[in-house]
Amino acid sequence: MDMEKVNSMDFGEFVDVFGNIIERCPLIAAAVWSQRPFSDVEDLEKHFFAFIDALPQSGQEGILRCHPDLAGRELQQSTLTAESQREQAGAGLTSLSAAEQLQLAELNALYRARFGFPFVLAARLSNRAAVPRELARRLRCPPAEELRTALGEVKKIGRLRLADLFGADPARL
Numbered sequence: 001m002d003m004e005k006v007n008s009m010d011f012g013e014f015v016d017v018f019g020n021i022i023e024r025c026p027l028i029a030a031a032v033w034s035q036r037p038f039s040d041v042e043d044l045e046k047h048f049f050a051f052i053d054a055l056p057q058s059g060q061e062g063i064l065r066c067h068p069d070l071a072g073r074e075l076q077q078s079t080l081t082a083e084s085q086r087e088q089a090g091a092g093l094t095s096l097s098a099a100e101q102l103q104l105a106e107l108n109a110l111y112r113a114r115f116g117f118p119f120v121l122a123a124r125l126s127n128r129a130a131v132p133r134e135l136a137r138r139l140r141c142p143p144a145e146e147l148r149t150a151l152g153e154v155k156k157i158g159r160l161r162l163a164d165l166f167g168a169d170p171a172r173l
């Protein structure tokens, strides 16, 4: 896909393609569409991230709440989005032992109780051993700092998903 094609997409096509760049938040793609034309992938990404940064805290927390837990109920019930399924499987979260699943479920519950949104991490950049470690570490962070960290992970996930769509190297975005 190239930027000429992207810039020529009507609203429906654009949201079909980019609606899940940010997990279950097609509103963001719907808003970013009106800011076309985009000069390149970096420019497109910048508009997605600027929308997130401009939201009030309630909106930013809402984005986090649209994310399924890592190794949570949706993974067990196979109701994840295709992107999320791939990401979680890629981090080895589909082959956890019962003890690992229980540990993650408990940590996720503690995290959600403390911050009011789920623990979000770019699973493709992590692995089954690192996820609980990172969750336990971030559990101790101050809420304002943790909100920023979590949104940073949302952006990493979005960058990787955009790179997939353009066959680009995410490190060069």
Ligand SMILES: NC(=O)NC1=NC(=O)NC1=O
Binding pocket: 023, 067, 068, 069, 070, 083, 084, 085, 087, 088, 118, 119, 120, 121, 122, 123, 124, 157
């Ligand atoms: N709670 C999460 O971090 N969820 C996810 N991270 C990913 O990379 N994909 C997800 O679904």
